[in-house]
């Protein structure tokens with residue numbers, strides 16, 4: 291007998307619900323008693339004060355704050371204290387419905403992306419920059435209106451170990467994604483971060499993926515790209531922590547579409563008044579989404595990318611009144627606006643990066659969303675490039 295499937299997503303209300311599901315558990319928060327005004331770090335400080343003032347809710351549970359912070363510190367955050375929230379089992383994944391696509395367009399065009407990678411490499415030649423993460427977007431219109439809960443199930447099915455989220459944004463837009471990257475988690479005095487950088491497409495063929503994994507671990511370019519992120523996170527955590535442990539050698543994290551170098555960083559918090567959200571803001575933007583040094587990388591991104599990142603490459607998560615919480619890097623995501631989606635993907639550029647390989651890497655990263663939307667991509671980045679041309 292087949293048991294009926296019930297999980298938190300069944301109570302999801304479009305435009306009102308925030309969902310955050312990991313391999314461990316899922317959070318569904320609905321409505322907003324307070325919407326915190328303000329931008330990144332300021333909103334985080336105000337949030338800590340508001341949570342403190344609210345104390346426990348009517349059921350004796352810690353108050354909770356949920357939402358998303360955009361990439362750009364000057365753009366408004368979306369942080370709310372919900373009317374209600376529930377914890378439950380992780381969202382059950384299911385295969386996507388194939389609806390077909392009536393429009394699929396790279397924005398900016400792929401040649402512009404190649405040109406921006408060349409620009410980054412010449413800045414690196416001149417010694418002004420060590421790493422930059424350059425992104426591009428795809429505008430997609432499926433044949434049928436986007437069903438956010440179905441998309442979330444598709445994402446959870448493709449990446450059961452990811453951080454799957456749906457965040458309501460102003461203007462009835464929704465940020466939907468499945469991020470493999472933990473920006474920071476705080477549980478009592480224990481802080482955990484799991485930065486990712488350095489990638490290969492995953493084919494699904496065990497032999498080819500084993501070869502790609504070995505290549506990734508041995509690749510000097512990818513190891514350098516990764517080390518910038520680990521160093522930056524360990525340095526940013528140090529002032530808040532009595533100890534920070536960052537193993538010297540990365541391991542490989544596997545998603546449905548990709549293989550990534552990853553390092554599990556653990557730290558011991560010095561002062562438990564520092565919340566998960568404050569830690570997340572202290573880490574953001576890491577060189578996994580921006581670059582090294584931060585200021586010239588950020589300047590380059592604003593100058594050459596040719597689109598607004600919005601919440602892409604920002605963060606999504608929750609923090610409770612005790613300061614515990616979890617924030618994922620907002621990657622492998624799309625913004626849904628009615629019957630239109632904008633998908634985002636970026637790649638870390640360091641000296642030695644090949645522009646065409648970086649373009650192919652971003653194409654492969656789009657497969658997380660394209661797969662969950664039921665857009666046929668095959669397993670190769672080249673197939674994705676072909677779809678772009680058909681569009």
Ligand SMILES: C=C(O[C@H]1C=CC=C(C(=O)O)[C@@H]1O)C(=O)O
Nearest residue numbers: 487488489578621635636637638
């Ligand atoms: C910026 C993205 O991925 C980051 C996370 C993992 C690997 C990355 C890389 O290898 O470039 C990126 O730093 C993205 O997916 O849009």
